[in-house]
Amino acid sequence: MPANLPPQFFEVEKKFREASSLEEKIEYLKEMLAIMPHHKGTDKLRAMLRAKMAKLQDQLEAQRRQKKGGFSYRFPREGAGRIGLCGMPNSGKSTLFNTLTGADVKVADYPFTTTEPYVGMTPFEEIKFQFLDMPPINADFPWMTDIYRSCDLILVLLDLGNDDVIEQPQVIKKELERRKLHNVKILYCGNKCDDPSSKDRLEVLKEFYPDLNLILISGKTGEGLSEMKKKIFEALEIIRVFTKAPGKPPDYTDPLILEKGATVIDAAEALHKDLARNFKYARIWGEGRLPGQKVDRFEELKDKDVIEIHAD
Secondary structure: OOOOOHHHHHHHHHHHHHHHHHHHHHHHHHHHHOOOOOOOOHHHHHHHHHEEEEEEHHHHHHHHHHHHHOOOHHHHHHHOEEEEEEOOOOOHHHHHHEEEHHHOOOOOOOOOOOOOOOEEEEEEOOOEEEEOOOOOOOOOOOOOOHHHOOOOOOOOOEEOHHHEEEEEEHHHHHHHHOOOOOOOEEEEEEEEOOOOOOEEEEEEEHHOOOOOOEEOOOOOOOOOHHHHHHHHHHHHOEEEEEOOOOOOOEEEEEEEEEEOOOOOOHHHHHHHHHHHEEEEEEEEEEOOOOOOEEOOOOOOOOOOOOOOOOOE
C-alpha cells in the first residue's frame, strides 16, 4: 500500500470490504478515490481502484438489465442429482467447481468474480452429479433463488482460509431464509482445509457452532472430495439399480436412479411403461438376497440391486 494515505481512506476501505451490495461497493470506491492524495506513489493504486469500479459497474448494469427483462437461466437436468454451490465471496466455489468438473471458470482473489451460473458434471462411482457454480449467496441476482430451488441439494462452503469464517454460517443462514430455501437439503463443507491456519479456525468454529457437521475439503488440492461425494449421495436419499435382460449379464454402466423405498414396479415404470403394464414377476440379485430369487412388484429395492423383469 502506498505511503501517505490518510486514516479516513482505511476506514472507507474497511466499509468497502464489508459491503454486500454492488451499489455500496461502488460508492465506497468513489470515496476512496476522492480521499486518496494525488502523487506518483498512488498512481498504481488509483488505476486498480478505477478498474475495480468499472468491473462492478458492469456487473450492476447486467443486474439491472436482468431485472428489467425478467431474465432467467434454464439448465436441462442431468445425472443423479443437481447440487448448487453456495458461499460467501472468495469461499472457493469456482475452484471447487473446476476441480470437480474439469471446467475453466474464472477464479480471482477479488469478490464477486462469478456473475452467472455455470453447469458441469462430476463422476461418483457408476453415476454422475450435476454441479452448478453460483455467484456469492449475498449477491442480488434475481434468478439465483429459482436456480437454488431447482437443486436437489445446496452445498454450502465455509471458508477456513478466512478469519471471517466465524460469521459465515449465520450470514448464509439468513440469506437462505430470506430466499425461503430452507426446504432444500443442505450440506456444509469446510473448504480450504489445506490452509495452514485452517485447524485453528475450525476449532473456534466448532466452539461457536457445536452442532454444525462439516465435511472438510480442499477444492484446490482435492482433499476430502471423495468423502464429500459419498455424503452427497447419502443426503440425496437415492439408490442405484442395475438391470439385466434374461440370459444376459447385468449392465453396470448406466443404473436406474430411484428414490429410497422404491419398489420393483417403480423400476419397471422407469424403464418403460409397457414393462410396468405387462409385469409378471422379477428376479433379483443383491446383498442379503438369494441369487436370482423371484419377487413380486411390491418388493422394495436396495442400493446396487440387479433386477431382471419378466413381462407378457
